[in-house]
Amino acid sequence: MVSMLYALLGYFLSSMLNNQNLLQVKKTLEDHSSWFLKYRLLLLFGWLAVGSFLIPQFVNEYVTFVLISLVINTILCMSLNLVNGYMGEFSLGHAAFMALGAYSSTMLTLYITPSLPPLLLFPLAIVIGGLSAAIMSLPIALLSIKTRGDYLAVITLAFLMIVKSALENISSLGGTHGLLGIRGLTTLPWAYGCFLFTFWSLRNLLASKWGRSIRAIRDDEVAAEAIGISTRSLRIMTFVISSFFAGVAGVLFAHQIQFINPNSFNILKSTNILVMVYLGGVASLSGSCLGAGLFTLLYQLLQPLGIWRSVMMPLLLVLLMIFRPSGMMGFREWSWFSLTPAQNKE
Amino acid sequence: MTLNAPLLTVNALNKYFGGMHAVVDLSFELYENECLGIIGPNGAGKTTLLNLISGVTLSTSGTMIFLGQAMEKKRSSQIARLGIARTFQHIRLFKQLSVLENITTAYDHEINYTLLEALLRTRRMKQEENKSYKASMELLDLFGMSSRAHHMASSLSYGDQRRLEIARALALKPRLLLLDEPAAGMNDAETRELLALLRWIQREFSLSMILIEHHLPFIMEFSDRLLVLNFGKLLAQGTPSQIRQDRRVIQAYLGEEEA
Numbered sequence: 001m002v003s004m005l006y007a008l009l010g011y012f013l014s015s016m017l018n019n020q021n022l023l024q025v026k027k028t029l030e031d032h033s034s035w036f037l038k039y040r041l042l043l044l045f046g047w048l049a050v051g052s053f054l055i056p057q058f059v060n061e062y063v064t065f066v067l068i069s070l071v072i073n074t075i076l077c078m079s080l081n082l083v084n085g086y087m088g089e090f091s092l093g094h095a096a097f098m099a100l101g102a103y104s105s106t107m108l109t110l111y112i113t114p115s116l117p118p119l120l121l122f123p124l125a126i127v128i129g130g131l132s133a134a135i136m137s138l139p140i141a142l143l144s145i146k147t148r149g150d151y152l153a154v155i156t157l158a159f160l161m162i163v164k165s166a167l168e169n170i171s172s173l174g175g176t177h178g179l180l181g182i183r184g185l186t187t188l189p190w191a192y193g194c195f196l197f198t199f200w201s202l203r204n205l206l207a208s209k210w211g212r213s214i215r216a217i218r219d220d221e222v223a224a225e226a227i228g229i230s231t232r233s234l235r236i237m238t239f240v241i242s243s244f245f246a247g248v249a250g251v252l253f254a255h256q257i258q259f260i261n262p263n264s265f266n267i268l269k270s271t272n273i274l275v276m277v278y279l280g281g282v283a284s285l286s287g288s289c290l291g292a293g294l295f296t297l298l299y300q301l302l303q304p305l306g307i308w309r310s311v312m313m314p315l316l317l318v319l320l321m322i323f324r325p326s327g328m329m330g331f332r333e334w335s336w337f338s339l340t341p342a343q344n345k346e
Numbered sequence: 347m348t349l350n351a352p353l354l355t356v357n358a359l360n361k362y363f364g365g366m367h368a369v370v371d372l373s374f375e376l377y378e379n380e381c382l383g384i385i386g387p388n389g390a391g392k393t394t395l396l397n398l399i400s401g402v403t404l405s406t407s408g409t410m411i412f413l414g415q416a417m418e419k420k421r422s423s424q425i426a427r428l429g430i431a432r433t434f435q436h437i438r439l440f441k442q443l444s445v446l447e448n449i450t451t452a453y454d455h456e457i458n459y460t461l462l463e464a465l466l467r468t469r470r471m472k473q474e475e476n477k478s479y480k481a482s483m484e485l486l487d488l489f490g491m492s493s494r495a496h497h498m499a500s501s502l503s504y505g506d507q508r509r510l511e512i513a514r515a516l517a518l519k520p521r522l523l524l525l526d527e528p529a530a531g532m533n534d535a536e537t538r539e540l541l542a543l544l545r546w547i548q549r550e551f552s553l554s555m556i557l558i559e560h561h562l563p564f565i566m567e568f569s570d571r572l573l574v575l576n577f578g579k580l581l582a583q584g585t586p587s588q589i590r591q592d593r594r595v596i597q598a599y600l601g602e603e604e605a
Contacts, residue, residue, distance in 0.1 A: 227431070228454075
């Protein structure tokens with residue numbers, strides 16, 4: 001097996017030395033595998049879907065837990081990237097939308113309809129959680145029409161503080177103690193399904209005229225208006241969509257940890273999502289996956305460092321801002337993930 | 347001069363920035379297929395006037411009527427869809443979008459699919475996307491830039507960025523094109539090329555233009571009619587040859603009495 005791998009590697013290396021040969025190899029590959037080019041992403045996600053069912057059978061609970069966190073973080077990262085990366089605003093309040101999703105869905109699974117079978121209950125919780133986060137994001141979305149940049153960032157921060165202190169003071173939501181005894185409904189396949197839904201929606205949205213307009217707003221809002229883009233409604237739409245997916249991530253989070261309190265959704269949570277976005281790369285879905293993946297794994301691997309872990313993460317961010325300010329995959333997309341105009345042809 | 351109703355009628359337009367009276371009781375008309383040049387010293391309110399017409403800033407008082415519609419309360423995007431496109435004094439491209447996407451964004455209000463269709467990537471969505479892709483490519487072809495369609499807009503040279511900005515404005519299929527110092531930062535050869543390009547655009551797309559330019563030979567040659575602004579007021583208007591002999595204009599520009 002190993003020798004076969006080496007043989008393959010040797011073959012590719014030797015063909016790389018001979019450029020002509022390499023081109024030929026590439027050409028034949030393309031000729032015979034247009035179906036592969038067309039369905040490669042489907043294949044990849046299909047295998048990952050199978051993996052999401054199988055992997056938990058073979059690994060211990062800790063690994064499954066980390067994997068679920070990874071998937072949830074990816075959803076959060078993609079959703080924040082829509083606002084921070086693609087639209088070029090700076091939201092610090094993403095943890096608030098997560099909290100809204102988490103609390104509203106927990107009310108559903110814990111008090112309102114706990115007797116429903118999980119297969120029906122959990123999708124309902126996910127939808128309700130996402131929708132309530134989306135609806136509650138409307139005030140912020142409306143304010144984003146009047147306010148820009150730094151000022152909007154401060155407003156999102158204020159929103160986070162409002163949501164957090166509201167949750168702390170509503171006794172029926174558990175106050176500062178939070179809600180206990182949430183059912184552990186989040187499994188790896190569920191989390192992965194939500195990831196697929198998020199990824200597919202965002203990728204299609206970004207490849208549409210709305211996606212182009214969102215990126216146009218980031219580059220120059222005055223020019224975007226001057227070519228007929230209604231930037232007001234587009235800003236509202238982007239905030240609402242982004243918050244919906246943050247809410248979905250909140251639902252998954254609550255039913256993974258099985259315990260939530262207002263402190264789970266503090267400014268640190270928002271900051272962590274920001275780190276993932278800027279680590280992986282702004283305005284890139286593959287960057288979001290990469291950033292969330294690396295962040296989650298590093299966070300676990302650096303655990304032996306104890307208190308020094310809290311030094312490593314910010315240090316990483318500082319180094320990143322110096323050497324690669326837009327992140328590892330900033331403004332670029334992995335070719336498997338990108339949708340080009342050529343792919344619109346039938 | 348044509349006898350048709352004017353394309354754009356501006357009446358008693360005023361704009362204050364705080365205590366600064368930037369545009370003072372300005373009235374003029376613009377006809378179909380006419381090229382109107384605006385000249386005046388720095389700070390005369392030329393760019394402010396263009397911003398008012400395109401809705402980038404709102405006027406303090408006065409009326410503007412374009413194709414029979416009142417425009418003074420409309421937002422920039424609404425005015426753009428009515429058929430007024432513009433370029434900017436400092437180039438404002440979408441730098442992180444490809445050359446092609448810069449054009450396509452301007453076509454987007456013409457293509458028709460819902461958000462749901464976009465999320466599901468339905469057949470109709472792809473057809474509509476294809477339509478705008480083809481139209482954008484044709485326009486880029488006319489400007490000789492289709493070979494660089496998939497490059498980042500920021501990678502273009504200065505002159506090409508100017509041209510792309512004009513192409514993007516044309517993608518709106520405007521009736522009126524506003525150009526704010528298109529020849530700024532260009533040498534004589536580039537300016538002559540630009541002049542040829544603008545002439546060709548006027549023939550090909552049959553539209554009216556309002557042009558601001560400091561380069562006097564250029565604007566004298568290009569415009570059918572000139573407005574001269576000074577301190578926000580209309581100092582003079584007329585054909586280039588009339589303006590050339592106007593004493594007040596010479597005074598404002600040279601700042602001294604002619605002998």
